[in-house]
Amino acid sequence: MFYTIIEQVVNGIVSGSVYAIVAVGMTMIFGVLRAINFAHGEYYMLGTFGAWFAIEYFDLPYPVAVVIGVVATAVIAVVVGNFVMQRIVGAPAEAGVLATLGVALILQNTVILVFGGSYKFFSGGYIEPVSVFGFTLAEQRILIIIVGLIVFVGLELMVTYSRMGKAMRAVSQNIECCAVVGIDVRHIALWTFIIGAGLAALSGVLTAPVNVSVYGGMGELITFKTLPIIIMGGLGNVRGTFVAAMILGIAESLVATYVGLQFRDTVGFATLMLVLMWRPHGLFSAQARF
């Protein structure tokens, strides 16, 4: 009994790490562009498809496939960023919603058109089980947790010390002032978007060996899971997002085991509504910024 709970919590931490890497990109995009990116899950899907393609057609090893998946997604993000995302800086909220929904439809259905809508087997990754403190875990799950930590420490350092990171923080606080002091807001917005999409892709490639199957519509579910996380974490708040992602990951894992698997995908929005009734600005913000 106790053993099962711990096991489920560990599983929850693994999926929490996955959600955290996706959601942190989305929350950074929100902070800088002030737009909910409804296409965010699509970059997760693109990363996975890139890696799947590299393994299936060129027989490349998994680590190379990871790089290819992320780079391919970043290239697409440059195009989308230039033609769509930069234009919605400063546009009304419904413009952002409609434009990113449009991007999601285009990306998802193009992939389905090119590769077909069926489920595909993802054969890469490290699926050997290893034993840690008496628990058996697949190597891939440990890798996910480690990469998650590296990503968060790296982002924290970048946002605190690098020039780009400081500019991102400044833009997310006040666009007008940044423009006045000569920060190229559109340039920052583009880079934030590329980093966010790249992180989503990384997360997708890391999870693919655990999920085993890959299909064109897989991004939608990820988008819907990420949305409550970034609201709970406080929009634009990197550390809050990490905690919210962990809470959601663990809660989902426990609900799936003790309540029923079919309720897993509603945990996010149900928790979100409970949290918002109690704290309308999210868990980690003192006041609503957006």
Added chain:
Amino acid sequence: MTPAELSAATTGRDLRLPFGIALVALACVAPLFLGNYPLHAMIIALIFLLPAHGLNLLLGYTGLLSLAQAAFFGIGAYTSALLAVHFGTPFYVNFLAAGLAAGAIALPLGIPALRLRATSFVMCTLGFVIIGQAIAKNWISLTRGDMGLAAIPKPYFALGPASFTVSGTVGFYYLVLAIAAIATLVAYLIVRSPAGRNMIAIRENETLAESVGIPTWHYKLIVFMISAAFAGLGGSLYAHYLTVVSPLTFQMYYSTTMLIIVLGGGAGTISGVIFGSLLFVGLTEALRVAPELRMIAYGFFLLGLVFWFPSGFAPLIGRFWSLLERRK
């Protein structure tokens, strides 16, 4: 004032009334020259006109962007279907019950949601759709889960001994046309009333509206309920038209479609929403040629709408209109 109104006021020639009459006349005789599939598309568009009017009151007039219309649409569809299948009640009972149910459920959902700022409110309303779908899927004893409810009777009316059933596409078209016309009239009366002025005041500046004594909270909550009721009525028609409902009735697709109708036509005008629903028919008709490219084209359409026509396509018509009037 729209350009059309402005030019009509200056030249004194208002073409909108004759144009409106012509449109109504055209709508009345449409089954004579429309084929089966275009007529089907028209029916769907007229059904979507109801939730779209609701969304327009909320987004166009009160300034609240909501993605919850699909949730209330689904609630209306299920209410109607359950009543019709289990109790065999006449159509108008199901129809009104669907509107009432959606409006009533909007009250407890609206109270926490409307406390949120813009972006969080959008997310929360999206959550209603996801949770609604999960309930429809998992409350199997009531909704039969993924199998959905089938064999929903076609609308039948019963008053005393007399009763008749609306069967066939043409009959249904006239039923939906009449209901859509009444809904349009109701929406028009709401926005032309003092309440409509107050809604616009809330949209333009909520703090200012509150400071001049408009009870903004009550207005927002009531408009949210009215928009939900409109969506519920639309859902009822949809259930009776397709004669099946399933958890897929709770889909983001419907919320997106209603957004396209409202924003594509021009939020904040009644005629814009009507135009938007016609545009939607045109779009689905035009995209029918290549089914696999349909959703991609839909996506590009959305981008075009946002970047080139941010206030919808209706103002274009307005510009065309003033050209026409100046010509005379």
